[in-house]
Amino acid sequence: MRERLRHAYQSVRSRRRSAGLRAGTPATASPASPRPAPAPPPPPAVGTKTSAPLHSSTTSRDDADVPHALRVGAAWSWRLLAIGIVAWALLRVMGQVRIVIIPLAIALLLSALLAPAVGWLLRARFPRSLATAVVLVGGLAAVIGTLTLVVNEFIQGLPVLGEKSSQGVRQIQNWLRSGPLRLEDEQLDRYINDVEGWLNENIDGLTSGALSTAATVAEVLTGTILVLFATFFFLRDGNRIWRFLVRLMPVNARWKVDDAGRASWQTLGAYVRATVLVACIDALGIGIFLVIFEIPFALPLAALVFLASFIPIIGATLSGGVAVLVALVDSGPITALIILGVVIGVQQLEGHVLQPLIMGRAVAIHPLAVIVGIAAGVVLAGVTGALIAVPLIAVLNTAVRRLAARTVPETPSDAVVVASRAP
Template sequence: MEKKPLLNAGAEFRRGWWREVISRRDTQNRVPNFDGLEPAAPPEVENGPNSAYSVSWRIRVAASWAWRFLVIIAALGLILYGITKVSIIFVPLAVALLLTLLLEPMHFRLQKWHVPKTLSAVISLLVGVGLVVAMIWIATSQLAHGAPALLAKAGGGFDKALAWLSDGPLNLDQAQIDKYFKELTAQLTAFATKYSSSIASSALSVTSSVASVVTTILISLFCLFFFLKDGRQIWIWLIRMLPVPAREPVHEAAIRGWTTLNGYIRAQALVALVDSVFISIGAAILGAGSMTIPLALLIFIGSFIPIVGAVTTGAIAVLILLLDKGFMAAVIMLIVILAVQQIESNVLQPMLMSNAVSLHPLAVLLGVTAGTFLAGIIGALLVVPIIAFCNTVVLYLTGHDSMPELATRHDRIGGAPGTVHAQVAASYIGGSKKDTAKVMESQELSRQQAGTAASFPTDGSPDRTGDAVTDEVPADRACDIPAGDDRAGDGPATHTGGPSAANPGDPAFPEKREL
């Protein structure tokens, strides 16, 4: 009898797989005979406290995640909605905090030179605001001074473009070009006439926006002065509103968040300086001339907005060179800007921001996009510091200290480790270290009183343990103890014999009896 050849492993696997497919198809296509079934009892359904377990575990887990996620989204939405309603307060506070980070080194340096705190805050405020105003003034005045020449060159370029349309490869008729130009002018005039009311309302909204910006600047300067002068007192006032067990964790987390913000501002300032220097050097080489300095200042200010700031301000440089030097110079300027951005994102940002802000570039990009969508330029400016601060604070409160060296530094911002309760005590009286020590001693005596009162039996009889009874002297009766009595110390009052010499028979001074 001839034997069949053995199948190899691959052929056997394919045959078994196909058989399984056929079997599943036959099972799924099988139609039950409903008419031939016998009566059956209904399945048991569990009712009571454990009936929830009849729902699949996966469904219960998914439902738990779903409603918690919805609650988190609703809470975040309410917070954002509240911020938008009080943006006239929130935005100046946030801007003032960022400016405080920039001016704190000068403020602390002046205090080390024995300058009074109020005067130091005023000097730091005037110097910081003066520098910002000077940069903006120089940039805008230089751009306004060179704008007429640029517009004249732009008009000449437009005339050249019209001449190219008629004399170039397109060879268009001049009368036809003039006709199209007149039609375009007529359409623009009709559009302006039709939407004149909208243009007027837009002008009014711009006016109100200018008034809002002025109000924001004034409130920011006011808050900046008091943050520099009384920043520690304001923070301790906020801390003492918290429950006692929460004060130290929140204080330590806030110190780390503030240190993160400080590192972010310094790193961003260095990145902005590098962007402005290299882009302005490229503009100067390409022939920007007197526009080089205002371009450098604008790029420096705009680079504080991550990712999009330097590109947006660099587009001004591209436009200026396009109008002044032509198409090729503008293309080269664009290449320079993109090259500087690549160096910033691949070298400077990882090197400088990794220690200051532990955020992935994707988180920064998405945050800037969301902040721009929700609050415009202000949102793009503030969103990355807010994310960095919240990231550091949440990590610390959940047990991950990203800055363990701060736990042993006594020269850190916010005071030495373990002094938050002393700072809270000092904030109530506003005195010296001696006054603070008195307050802390009073609080310690109050705690000892509470512990001593809890240790006494309610019937007034002394507690007997072993062969002797040892009792502490209540803090409120310490003044009745003679100077030579052992009970005047901090330890327990241990004595033998009759009642107290100071107050015989007083139940507040139990005896130690040898049994």
């Protein structure tokens, strides 16, 4: 048996040795013996141009010949160009449906303002629909009541205001004659005639502007109705609407999106409360000086300043201009200049202190971003853009921060974990 095993082993060994010789490998080479180093490539011939080695990001020799910085710049350029085209298309689409987007945005702001009141009524065992209706009707009543007070006060004092207006115009004419300008009657008459001629020449443009204003009034009425309906359903079914939107996301991203959305909603509520605080300070600051100088319609003018202050910078400026005109007509240019100084001071306080500090802290963004956002909103979409710009920046800032965070959101208290078997 031993002889047979030895014979079989030698035959197998001889077969392996013969196979190695046919393959060109020495049969005595050890498996662990190192392989010979490859021969270096021959040097390039004189006069030939060597090409750059291929990079892992390049697919051809032509790409490798382009400088790396130029390739990176070109890659950034076409990607930014694609993003710009998509953003431009989105802006065009939003411009076409702005009559729907703007009321929905305003409804979101109103919902953020009125949501705490709805929460109080729900904790008092009110039905959800009834609580929403009570808060919405109460808010409308407050706004309509304030506007009615302003209009009634102006209507009652309009005859006296008209008489004083004529007196104020005569005082201005006398000041132009005897003041530092030293204008003559002929110059004043020429200026008045120029204004009348301009009005007569541009009567067609004014008429078309009135027609466009009528169309704008129709859009405002339509938008107001949409705002009321959207605000009601946002307040009543806001959580259900948000859960429906979250379910449209991939399963792995739902908790992150839900966490970012709820944090953004808290930021929006903080912005609205800060806006109300700034409006109160503007109204009190201007209203107190109107009462001190015994300017008529002090309370309606303060209410007008409060309502207009919800439009950043522009609203309070226009309402303060109305107060200056009333002071000019009622008490003369000296008092009007004092009220103008008060309005400018309040505006400076709002623009440089209140808006950056109060709103900046509320929405957790830098004060410079608040000011730049308001300016960009005015340039892009006018008054509506100024109203929406800062809350939009705040919401996007919070959402991006939450989505980019690496922490896992906390598990909701009402979450149910389903397992196939007990651990």
